[in-house]
Amino acid sequence: MIADIKRRAARIVELLKKAYPNSRCSLKFRSAHQFLVATILSAQTSDEAVNNVTPGLFARYRSVEDFAAADISRLEREIASLGLFRTKAKAIKQSAIELLNRYGGIVPDGLDEIITLPGVGRKTGSVVLGTWFGKAEGIVVDTHVIRISRLLGLAAHTDADKIEQDLMAIIPRKDWIILTHLMIDHGRAVCIARRPKCEICVLGAQCPSGSET
Numbered sequence: 445m446i447a448d449i450k451r452r453a454a455r456i457v458e459l460l461k462k463a464y465p466n467s468r469c470s471l472k473f474r475s476a477h478q479f480l481v482a483t484i485l486s487a488q489t490s491d492e493a494v495n496n497v498t499p500g501l502f503a504r505y506r507s508v509e510d511f512a513a514a515d516i517s518r519l520e521r522e523i524a525s526l527g528l529f530r531t532k533a534k535a536i537k538q539s540a541i542e543l544l545n546r547y548g549g550i551v552p553d554g555l556d557e558i559i560t561l562p563g564v565g566r567k568t569g570s571v572v573l574g575t576w577f578g579k580a581e582g583i584v585v586d587t588h589v590i591r592i593s594r595l596l597g598l599a600a601h602t603d604a605d606k607i608e609q610d611l612m613a614i615i616p617r618k619d620w621i622i623l624t625h626l627m628i629d630h631g632r633a634v635c636i637a638r639r640p641k642c643e644i645c646v647l648g649a650q651c652p653s654g655s656e657t
């Protein structure tokens with residue numbers, strides 16, 4: 445049974461890789477710290493909205509020191525279009541202060557360390573470790589991954605942490621990072637919430653939900 449689902453999961457990853465050969469994180473950044481800031485900003489916000497804000501932000505705050513010294517009210521105004529801006533501004537400033545105090549201004553490349561930064565949970569930490577450092581410490585589960593994993597019958601749960609465990613049990617570690625990007629691409633292009641285009645989906649033969657949608 446588990447062997448069957450692992451085989452099907454492998455086929456799904458293979459098909460998605462063929463369909464989205466350039467799949468990668470769509471946030472724009474030029475350093476580990478910029479990526480950390482962009483990832484904090486992306487909570488419950490589209491990558492596109494974050495990308496509209498970060499070029500100006502990174503031009504005004506050019507270093508970890510600049511973010512640590514930021515006037516919090518001004519930073520809030522600068523990211524206000526993204527929602528949850530007070531929480532995000534606080535996380536960005538405080539994490540920069542902690543980076544300077546404890547890590548010499550360098551973003552750490554271990555999950556145990558990175559999640560000690562203010563405002564950086566396991567999900568944000570895994571995103572940074574996976575995309576910037578190429579370290580697969582887990583599978584990043586966003587709304588696309590939740591929806592598509594369940595439609596494909598790869599996960600039975602609704603809770604993101606449990607879905608991550610379901611996926612980690614059947615997907616080889618080498619594909620943990622790319623899986624998230626592939627499912628996000630597929631969720632944007634084909635398996636769109638509420639109107640999936642099953643008739644053109646490359647996963648049609650692998651998907652138990654295809655004929656029902």
Ligand code: SF4
Binds near residue numbers: 636646647652653
């Ligand atoms: S067949 Fe339909 S429901 Fe299944 S993954 Fe493709 S688009 Fe989504």
